[in-house]
Every structure is written in C-alpha cells, then in structure tokens.
Amino acid sequence: MIRNVRTYDHFCLTARALERVGDRWSLLVIRDLLTGPKRFTDLMDRLAGITPKTLSQRLRELEDTGILTADREPGRREVWYRLTPAGADLGPIIEGLNRWGLRHAWRRPQAGEPVHAEHLLRSAVLAIELDGGEQARWHFRLDGGDYLAEGDAHGWSLSAAAPAAPADVTITATSHDLAAYIFGGPDRGIEITGEAGQVERFRRLIGAMAAVAEPAAEAPAGQSRLRRRAGARVGGHLAPL
Numbered sequence: 176m177i178r179n180v181r182t183y184d185h186f187c188l189t190a191r192a193l194e195r196v197g198d199r200w201s202l203l204v205i206r207d208l209l210t211g212p213k214r215f216t217d218l219m220d221r222l223a224g225i226t227p228k229t230l231s232q233r234l235r236e237l238e239d240t241g242i243l244t245a246d247r248e249p250g251r252r253e254v255w256y257r258l259t260p261a262g263a264d265l266g267p268i269i270e271g272l273n274r275w276g277l278r279h280a281w282r283r284p285q286a287g288e289p290v291h292a293e294h295l296l297r298s299a300v301l302a303i304e305l306d307g308g309e310q311a312r313w314h315f316r317l318d319g320g321d322y323l324a325e326g327d328a329h330g331w332s333l334s335a336a337a338p339a340a341p342a343d344v345t346i347t348a349t350s351h352d353l354a355a356y357i358f359g360g361p362d363r364g365i366e367i368t369g370e371a372g373q374v375e376r377f378r379r380l381i382g383a384m385a386a387v388a389e390p391a392a393e394a395p396a397g398q399s400r401l402r403r404r405a406g407a408r409v410g411g412h413l414a415p416l
C-alpha cells in the first residue's frame with residue numbers, strides 16, 4: 176500500500192487539521208477570505224508568488240474539504256469564493272499566527288517586496304490592539320480598494336469594504352506610501368480627512384506597528400520582538416520581555 180504523503184498516519188487532532196489546511200498557501204487563502212468573498216483574480220493579487228495552477232488546486236482542495244464554497248452562476252464568468260462556517264472557525268487560528276508573527280518573526284517590509292494593502296492593515300491594527308488599543312473607525316482607500324478598520328473594547332477588526340456610515344477618519348493613499356508613513360516616514364502622498372481631533376488620534380495610533388515592535392536584527396534569536404511599553408498587552412496580559 177502506497178502511503179499518502181499528505182497524511183501523518185497517527186491519531187492526533189492537530190495532524191488531522193493539518194491534513195486539511197497544512198499545505199503551502201492553504202492558510203493564506205483562508206486568511207484572505209476572512210475579510211470577505213473574493214474572486215480568483217482577487218486572490219492572485221494578494222498571494223504574490225503563487226501560480227494560477229497552484230491556486231486552482233488549493234481552491235479545489237479547500238472546497239472538497241468543506242473549508243470554502245465556490246459561488247458559480249450560469250452565464251456569469253466570475254466565480255466568488257467564500258468561507259463556510261468551518262472555514263470561518265479558522266479565524267482565531269489565523270489571528271493567533273499573526274500575533275505570534277508580530278512577537279517572534281516581525282521585520283519591516285524589504286525593498287522590492289510586495290505589500291498588499293490588506294496585509295499591511297491587518298498587521299497595523301493588530302499592533303494597535305496589542306499596544307492597548309482604543310475605540311476608532313477608519314476608512315482606508317488604498318490602491319483602489321476600500322477597507323474598514325474598527326476598534327472597540329473587544330478588539331480590532333478589518334473588512335474589505337467601504338463603511339455603510341461615515342468613519343471617524345478617511346485615509347487615501349497607496350500601500351507603499353502608507354507603509355513608509357507607518358514606519359516613521361513623511362506623510363507624502365497621503366490624504367487624511369476628518370475632524371482635527373480624530374485625525375491627530377489616527378496619526379498617533381497608526382505608528383503603533385513601529386512603536387511596539389523592533390526589527391528582527393535587533394532582537395536576540397528566540398526572544399519576543401515586542402518592546403516593553405507601559406500598557407502593552409498580549410492576550411490580556413502584560414507583554415513579556
């Protein structure tokens with residue numbers, strides 16, 4: 176009998192889960208569907224480096240295992256992919272990986288490295304949340320797309336959609352310019368509109384990603400890359416050294 180290389184052949188729920196979502200790109204496809212349904216081209220745009228063949232294969236596999244559904248309509252060329260309830264249940268797992276990445280694998284974007292608006296904003300709002308967070312509602316218009324970042328006492332969320340009601344602040348920019356600004360650069364090419372107090376509050380909070388983390392090269396291997404800050408919290412506890 177030929178062993179299926181995608182199985183681990185022992186009883187373990189972690190192994191069972193990885194047999195379904197542990198292939199390369201699978202969790203990243205799920206990550207990008209957590210903010211809402213996407214088309215094939217939307218996913219290609221976010222998954223820099225994946226080939227159309229590989230993405231098609233991963234989508235079929237995730238559909239076969241009940242992680243996502245494909246919305247196909249007769250006469251319509253576009254297919255929309257969305258998470259099933261089982262796929263949405265992976266949201267906290269992705270969030271946990273993001274938190275681990277910020278603490279132990281963080282680095283600044285490299286020269287020439289693709290930076291998608293959604294991924295940049297996901298990292299920024301997580302850093303704000305870990306830094307203590309505040310209640311806010313921001314509308315980002317980046318690279319032709321709309322994103323809504325909302326924070327309250329329960330945490331922050333990000334959705335790939337324009338707000339149904341006016342936000343506290345609206346930010347219009349390119350991902351490149353916003354990334355430069357987040358990491359201490361000038362606000363060149365960035366338009367920020369809203370009441371003066373809300374705009375100032377946005378400027379203060381958006382720098383949290385640079386303020387609570389330090390470049391990987393500056394932190395000893397295996398140690399957290401979150402700086403100690405008064406009020407900085409991880410999972411409700413003070414961030415460790």
